[in-house]
Every structure is written in C-alpha cells, then in structure tokens.
Amino acid sequence: ILNVEQSPQSLHVQEGDSTNFTCSFPSSNFYALHWYRWETAKSPEALFVMTLNGDEKKKGRISATLNTKEGYSYLYIKGSQPEDSATYLCALLITSGTYKYIFGTGTRLKVLA
Amino acid sequence: EAQVTQNPRYLITVTGKKLTVTCSQNMNHEYMSWYRQDPGLGLRQIYYSMNVEVTDKGDVPEGYKVSRKEKRNFPLILESPSPNQTSLYFCASSLRGAPAYGYTFGSGTRLTVV
Numbered sequence: 001i002l003n004v005e006q007s008p009q010s011l012h013v014q015e016g017d018s019t020n021f022t023c024s025f026p027s028s029n030f031y032a033l034h035w036y037r038w039e040t041a042k043s044p045e046a047l048f049v050m051t052l053n054g055d056e057k058k059k060g061r062i063s064a065t066l067n068t069k070e071g072y073s074y075l076y077i078k079g080s081q082p083e084d085s086a087t088y089l090c091a092l093l094i095t096s097g098t099y100k101y102i103f104g105t106g107t108r109l110k111v112l113a
Numbered sequence: 114e115a116q117v118t119q120n121p122r123y124l125i126t127v128t129g130k131k132l133t134v135t136c137s138q139n140m141n142h143e144y145m146s147w148y149r150q151d152p153g154l155g156l157r158q159i160y161y162s163m164n165v166e167v168t169d170k171g172d173v174p175e176g177y178k179v180s181r182k183e184k185r186n187f188p189l190i191l192e193s194p195s196p197n198q199t200s201l202y203f204c205a206s207s208l209r210g211a212p213a214y215g216y217t218f219g220s221g222t223r224l225t226v227v
Contacts, residue, residue, distance in 0.1 A: 091212075101212055
C-alpha cells in the first residue's frame, strides 16, 4: 500500500514565528508532488506543483522544496500570520502503468495572535 | 469565474433514500473525480472520469455510482445511502487525464445519513 505521510499532524505557532513541515513519500515511479492549502469550511486550493528533484517554489511567505531521491518535500512558512491557519495537504502523483494520485492526511497549522 | 460547482452544501437524509450530489465545472476539464474526507483519513477517491462516457472506480467505490454524459457534469449517486456514507464529499477536476497540475475542488458537500 502506497503511503504519503505528513508530519506533524498538527502544530500551533505564535504569530511571527517561522515553521516548516514534511511530506514523505515512496520515491519510485514519481511523477509530481502537489501542495494544497485547505482552510476550514472551504475547499483545498493548489499551492505548488513540483516535478523535478531539487525544485524550489515560492509564493509570498510560503515556499517548498522537493527531494525525489529520498522521497520528501518540505513546506516552509516565514513569519506566520493568523491567516496562514489552515490544513496543508500534499498529494503524490505516480505512474506505474497507470496514474495514481494519493493524498496525505495533512498538517493542521494554527497561528496564534 | 473558473470553478467547480457542487450542490448541495449540506444534506441530511435517511437510510435507503436515493440521492444525487451534482458537480459541474466550467473549465472544459477532461478529468473529474469524487473524493470523501473522513476524520483521520486522507482524501479517498470514490470514482473518476477521464472524459465523457469514461468512468472508473477509485479506492472506495462501494455504494456509489457516477455518470459522465457531458464533459461539464459528473454527478455522484447514492442509490441506497447508509450511515457509513456520512462524510464530507468533494468533487474535483483537472485539465488532462491525470491531475498533473493539481485539482480544482468544489466547495464540498457534508452528507449525514441517519
């Protein structure tokens, strides 16, 4: 069974703190990794599409890196703000004859004012 | 505005009463999919459709049906809902046959079966 693991499950940080969390995945048959931001009572929104080993993507204070050889991606938030509070999901797209798309269970971030 | 429209947002129903959750996208996307979200579990795929008249089972298809008669619509049908189908459901679409660029999600349907 293919598993996409995210850690930690949840965390609380103070406003202004920087934080990061991890998405781990099996490295074989890798095609792409996606990060989503999911606010409470809304639907997930795509943050980053990452395809190449060593990829680094940035959107404002949020950035992500990708290591396909060792099977992990980091999401960083610099200077967290209360509006960053959300669940951050990663999803792995693999190819092994057919495409398979697997979501992690998410990291729930709460930024305290 | 490019979007996936899902209805209803909330639904409470009784065991065995057939229901349909509608999903429509206006982006001319080929790929559409239904997911359910349950506490402690990741989003799990119910069914997907690569294009019109092409549908296939995902990881948890039991108790569900879908159809794709037009490119824009992908309804989810529960012929005889049971309490274990109480969940948060999302419809999602992507441009091509695999979500290589990620999904656009609908706003979700919270279903309670009593």
